[in-house]
Amino acid sequence: MTATIERGSATARVNPPAEAAAKNAKPDRPGGLLGTSNGKKAVMAVTGAILVLFLIGHMAGNLKSFFGAESFNAYAEFLRTMGEPIVPRRVLLTVVEVVLAVAVGLHMWSAISLARRASKARPVKYAAKRKSQAGGYAVHTMRYGGVVIVLFVIWHLLDLTFGTVNPAGWDGTPYEKLVQGFDPSRWWVTIFYVLAVVMVGLHLRHGLWSAFQTLGLASGRSYRPLKGVAAAISAVLVLGFLAVPIAVMAGVVK
Numbered sequence: 179m180t181a182t183i184e185r186g187s188a189t190a191r192v193n194p195p196a197e198a199a200a201k202n203a204k205p206d207r208p209g210g211l212l213g214t215s216n217g218k219k220a221v222m223a224v225t226g227a228i229l230v231l232f233l234i235g236h237m238a239g240n241l242k243s244f245f246g247a248e249s250f251n252a253y254a255e256f257l258r259t260m261g262e263p264i265v266p267r268r269v270l271l272t273v274v275e276v277v278l279a280v281a282v283g284l285h286m287w288s289a290i291s292l293a294r295r296a297s298k299a300r301p302v303k304y305a306a307k308r309k310s311q312a313g314g315y316a317v318h319t320m321r322y323g324g325v326v327i328v329l330f331v332i333w334h335l336l337d338l339t340f341g342t343v344n345p346a347g348w349d350g351t352p353y354e355k356l357v358q359g360f361d362p363s364r365w366w367v368t369i370f371y372v373l374a375v376v377m378v379g380l381h382l383r384h385g386l387w388s389a390f391q392t393l394g395l396a397s398g399r400s401y402r403p404l405k406g407v408a409a410a411i412s413a414v415l416v417l418g419f420l421a422v423p424i425a426v427m428a429g430v431v432k
């Protein structure tokens with residue numbers, strides 16, 4: 179607390195503590211709203227929502243493979259011709275890809291800076307291992323799960339988009355890449371996909387649940403049902419995604 183004696187005045191003015199703290203404090207974080215925890219949580223929620231919408235669309239599109247090569251390739255061709263003739267081929271798809279890449283980047287940035295802020299606020303680790311959301315299982319799932327998902331997406335693009343690590347190669351049709359990529363001889367690829375998709379499911383379940391809490395939806399009576407909603411959306415996505423590689427392995431999609 180600081181006390182200032184004003185010259186020529188008989189009274190001493192004592193700065194209230196809050197005023198003094200505000201005077202001495204360095205500006206918290208540059209960047210306005212994005213510098214605050216709430217701003218970062220909002221970035222995380224909005225980019226997470228974009229990624230969830232992409233995953234729902236992607237999963238539904240993948241299920242087209244159950245209707246045969248023509249149906250699946252036609253869907254893949256639609257992705258490339260979206261927006262024609264207003265915009266040339268692949269332009270809208272490229273816009274979607276850029277939005278996705280920016281969303282992934284911002285999602286990771288907000289996650290890392292929120293985690294840093296949390297560990298600065300709590301420099302001494304918890305003495306006891308906690309089961310709560312703040313420590314242990316959830317943090318590990320999100321942090322290491324997130325890294326596995328990024329590695330998976332890199333492999334996945336080289337495999338099914340560019341064909342670099344796929345037997346059908348660059349020239350293969352999307353359906354050929356799918357069927358040859360999950361050939362039973364490449365069982366290890368399918369196992370990697372299964373693990374990665376389960377990680378995506380766990381990540382999503384926790385992410386959705388956190389978003390519901392951030393939005394203030396998960397309180398009182400809505401607590402349990404919303405936990406169920408987060409788990410159900412994640413389970414549908416996991417099962418929908420896994421159906422395709424498993425169907426190819428089993429010879430149902432060939």
Ligand code: HEM
Nearest residue numbers: 240254257275334338339352356371375378419420422423
């Ligand atoms: C496990 C089942 C999955 C299958 C069978 C699958 C299949 C495919 C295929 C065939 C493509 C290429 C589409 C095309 O060339 O038109 C593709 C692209 C892509 N997939 Fe998946 N995918 C799966 C899971 C995932 C997951 C879990 C993620 C994200 C975490 C993901 C992210 C992507 C991305 C980012 C692209 C590139 C989209 C683009 O640039 O146009 N995929 N996927």
